[in-house]
């Protein structure tokens with residue numbers, strides 16, 4: 037029987053909400069290749085995350101060119117861009133013209149023949 041306990045760590049990484057469309061300059065290599073990530077490292081037991089290393093996820097700027105990570109608290113310029121990127125334009129005045137009607141058009145009252 038091959039059975040053993042394995043301890044380790046697992047880091048959850050995802051785009052930070054509100055910064056999905058934000059691209060920032062990396063202060064390490066200077067490229068505009070930084071994105072804001074939420075990283076949360078957990079202590080795992082048998083590959084199951086049981087205890088987080090920190091109470092809250094880290095919010096970091098990650099660069100995919102030089103693999104440099106920097107805490108977002110050092111980047112007030114990035115925090116000012118929260119919710120940036122393409123703005124959603126509300127759909128108004130769409131199409132124009134009359135609304136589509138079902139077959140037969142609007143209900144009509146027929147004169148009664150007596």
Ligand SMILES: [Zn+2]
Pocket residue numbers: 062063064065066067099100101102103104
């Ligand atoms: Zn970089």
